[in-house]
Amino acid sequence: MNRKKIAAANWKMNLSQDEGDQLIQDIIAGIPGNLACEVVIAPPAIYLTQMIKQLEGTDLQPAAQNCHPEVSGAFTGEISAAMFSRIGVKYCLVGHSERRQLFDESNQFIREKVDAILENQMIPVFCCGESLALRQRNEQNDFVRLQLEESLFHLEEEQIRKVVVAYEPIWAIGTGVTASPEQAQEMHAFIRLMLTGRYGQTTSDTIRILYGGSIKSDNASILFSQPDVDGGLVGGASLNASSFLSIIEAANT
Ligand code: PGA
Numbered sequence: 001m002n003r004k005k006i007a008a009a010n011w012k013m014n015l016s017q018d019e020g021d022q023l024i025q026d027i028i029a030g031i032p033g034n035l036a037c038e039v040v041i042a043p044p045a046i047y048l049t050q051m052i053k054q055l056e057g058t059d060l061q062p063a064a065q066n067c068h069p070e071v072s073g074a075f076t077g078e079i080s081a082a083m084f085s086r087i088g089v090k091y092c093l094v095g096h097s098e099r100r101q102l103f104d105e106s107n108q109f110i111r112e113k114v115d116a117i118l119e120n121q122m123i124p125v126f127c128c129g130e131s132l133a134l135r136q137r138n139e140q141n142d143f144v145r146l147q148l149e150e151s152l153f154h155l156e157e158e159q160i161r162k163v164v165v166a167y168e169p170i171w172a173i174g175t176g177v178t179a180s181p182e183q184a185q186e187m188h189a190f191i192r193l194m195l196t197g198r199y200g201q202t203t204s205d206t207i208r209i210l211y212g213g214s215i216k217s218d219n220a221s222i223l224f225s226q227p228d229v230d231g232g233l234v235g236g237a238s239l240n241a242s243s244f245l246s247i248i249e250a251a252n253t
Contacts, residue, residue, distance in 0.1 A: 001205040005224060006164060006231035007251040008040040008125060008210060009238030010065060010093060020047050024054050026241035035059050037231060037251040040091050040125070041238075045079055052088045063091035063125065066099055069109075069116035081113065085120035092117045093233075095127045095151060097170045107150035114151055118159055125164045125233065126152060127212070128191075132171035140169070141190055148191065153198050160199055165191060165209045166233040172213025174235060181222050184211045188228035217243045220250035
């Protein structure tokens with residue numbers, strides 16, 4: 001199955017506006033001419049308006065790191081999916097483990113965000129993945145299954161086709177410990193099996209499943225060459241133009 005790979009950058013709460021501008025300029029300057037993958041950039045929300053102007057006429061797509069499911073209202077400090085969509089944001093991360101752990105986001109709340117992102121014509125990048133304790137007890141599959149069931153499996157077939165899944169084992173995020181290509185492939189195959197069980201093979205075959213967690217320029221190629229790994233969601237290594245460009249190269253084959 002030939003799925004278009006994605007190289008997605010998650011800047012998290014990093015970089016000044018000037019540093020972000022420069023990084024985008026350097027990425028645009030270095031992007032391969034024969035781009036066959038999608039390149040998605042999720043900066044801090046406050047930089048999005050300016051970044052969207054910078055990305056005009058390029059192949060790079062702007063993304064939000066989070067959103068609120070309500071359209072508007074008394075939610076101090078929040079930004080709605082509708083607001084992001086109206087300014088031209090195309091993708092929105094949802095269910096990142098940092099949101100789940102540090103901000104107590106539940107599968108139910110994440111489900112509401114997934115719905116809001118789709119209703120506003122954006123593409124959800126749905127993050128899932130287990131903690132080290134769960135993996136040590138060999139409970140990672142049950143945990144990820146529940147994340148998918150409770151936040152995604154209410155979707156209709158034509159909706160799930162728009163979703164991008166990102167498997168990000170928590171023990172690999174920002175730790176320098178990357179899942180081995182075999183560990184990543186094993187979980188990605190499990191996720192695809194779950195999708196097949198719920199939506200059938202044809203639909204499941206179209207859904208991109210990204211890996212995230214300490215992707216670097218030197219491990220991206222081997223990870224992305226696994227049959228069910230359709231690119232990556234990159235944190236730390238996306239803050240540097242040359243390392244992110246080599247990850248784009250790895251996704252571009
Ligand atoms: P990392 O982060 O690449 O720094 O491990 C990935 C992520 O959290 O999306």
